[in-house]
Amino acid sequence: VSYVIAAYAVTALSLGFYGLNVWRERSALRREEASRGSDIANHG
Amino acid sequence: LASDPLASYRLDSALERGAARAAGPVGWLLLVLAAGYVWTVVQAPIDSVQGVIQKILYVHPPLAYGAYLGFVMTAIGGIVYLAQEREEWDRFAIASAEVGILFCTLMMVTGPIWGKGTWGRWWTWDPRLTVTLLLWFVYLAYLVLRSFAGPGARTARFAAVYGIVGVLLIPLNYYVIEIFDDRSLHPDNLESGSLGEGMGLPFLMGNLTLFVAFVYFFLLRFEVEGLRMRAALRLSEERS
Numbered sequence: 271v272s273y274v275i276a277a278y279a280v281t282a283l284s285l286g287f288y289g290l291n292v293w294r295e296r297s298a299l300r301r302e303e304a305s306r307g308s309d310i311a312n313h314g
Numbered sequence: 315l316a317s318d319p320l321a322s323y324r325l326d327s328a329l330e331r332g333a334a335r336a337a338g339p340v341g342w343l344l345l346v347l348a349a350g351y352v353w354t355v356v357q358a359p360i361d362s363v364q365g366v367i368q369k370i371l372y373v374h375p376p377l378a379y380g381a382y383l384g385f386v387m388t389a390i391g392g393i394v395y396l397a398q399e400r401e402e403w404d405r406f407a408i409a410s411a412e413v414g415i416l417f418c419t420l421m422m423v424t425g426p427i428w429g430k431g432t433w434g435r436w437w438t439w440d441p442r443l444t445v446t447l448l449l450w451f452v453y454l455a456y457l458v459l460r461s462f463a464g465p466g467a468r469t470a471r472f473a474a475v476y477g478i479v480g481v482l483l484i485p486l487n488y489y490v491i492e493i494f495d496d497r498s499l500h501p502d503n504l505e506s507g508s509l510g511e512g513m514g515l516p517f518l519m520g521n522l523t524l525f526v527a528f529v530y531f532f533l534l535r536f537e538v539e540g541l542r543m544r545a546a547l548r549l550s551e552e553r554s
Contacts, residue, residue: 273431277370277424278355281377285527288416292534299541306548 327402330540337533344526351523354516361510367431370424371513372520375504377421378446379521380528382484384414385453387532389481392474404470405539407477411456413531417524418450433499441490442500449487452480465546 354372361368391407394400425443426436437443456476463469491498509517 271366273367273427274369277373277427280423280427281373281420284416284420285531289527289531289534292531292538296534296538296541299538299545303541303544 327400329402329406330537333533334537337530337537340526340530340533344523344530347519347523347526351516351519354519358516359510359512361513364432367428369516370428370431372516373524374421374424374428375517376520376524377417377424380417380524381414381421381449382488383525383528384410384412384417384532385449385477385481385484388414388453388456388477392477395470395474399467401470401543402540404474405543406536407474408457408460409532409536409539411453411460411477412535413528415450415453415457416531417528418446418453422446422450438499440497440499441494442487442498445483445487445490449480449483452483456480465543 351372355369358369358372360366387410388407391403391405391410395403395407425446429438430436456473459476460469460473463473488503491500491502
């Protein structure tokens, strides 16, 4: 049973960790891009 | 700015806008499927020969199919990039390779766990395992190349050709068991009807869930690649 749990836990944790990292980077880059866009709109 | 390789990038393509819009619904679908997947694996019958460890079947092959998909998509991105010279297809190839290597790595982690429980050892130089390791190294090298070489058409063209050549290992990886029939320790490729009663649904759910997970991660990563490129372009414009 421990081998089965290990296989599924490693998969779930790795996919979750990867997904969270990419999602956070996407959010940060989107925020940065949005703030640049509003700077240009405000200051020409 | 004209000499800057980033200046030639065409950004915000319809392909990238579509990917960004699709990510949200695909993410919600993934959550629903993941719950069903866990339920079907828990409920799946215990194999009479291998015992409970056979349940790794519902995660190990689906990870392998995800790896294959990622590397095939890398090659497709490369082919379209070489044909059309549109940079979003180069970014498509990078995102595919990264998600493909993630799935390939997990396939190579879950496989030895299964092997230790059934064969009594983590690794053996079996033809399937050896070719899988080679496939992993080929696409790891692809990502290392991309991270060190920087942007530009020359790198993209080289990477496209490399990705296309690398994908030739996939049919070898799949059929190597049949080629080395009597020398392979790895179980045969699954065929229709080869699963026991009650094992079809968890296997289907495993494939479906991990396929949707692949798509979701690819969509996120593909958008990130475009966002990174735009951020680099802005930085380049500010400096010039």
